[in-house]
Amino acid sequence: MKKIYHLSTCSTNQKILKEVNxxxxxxKLQDIKAEPISPEQLDEMKKLAGSYEALFSRKAMKYRSMGLHEKQLTEKDYRKLILEEYTFLKRPVAIVGDQIFIGNTKAVVEALKKALDAGIGV
Structure with missing residues (x-):
């Protein structure tokens, strides 16, 4: 399986999708604003990532505005927040075979590009 969860309105996500071809x-691309992630999809991501916290974006504007930076969040909280508000998912999230690539750091994008080029998950 080759699937990328992204936000089509995000210029960084668009640039990465183009870069990794x-x-x-x-x-398979899924715009999480137009087609929200399901609990099952999120649970699959968590299984590969190891935690919901690894999928959670603290850079989301609502993180501070909701006062979440002052709270001790649990795995249950992270799951609930990501399902309620798509901006809390660290993007893009790509699943290639049994590997997961989370976020937009240069190292993650390079690793994703190599996995896609290798034809993993075909």
Whole structure:
């Protein structure tokens, strides 16, 4: 399986999708604003990532505005918040075979590009 959860309105996500040649590599794209992630999809991501916290973005504008930076969040909280508000998912999240790539750091993007180029998850 090759699937990338992204936000089409995010210029960084658009740049990464273009850089890794996601369409050409036949990765299934899911715009999480137009098609919200399901609890099952999130649970699958968590299984690969090891925790919901690894999938959670503290850079989301609502993180501070909701006062979450002052709270001790649990795994249950992270799951609930990501399902309620798509901006809390660290983007993009790509699943290639049994590997998961989370976020937009240079190292993650390079690793994703190599996995897609290797044809993993075909």
């Amino acid at each position: 996601a369409v050409k590599k036949k990765a």
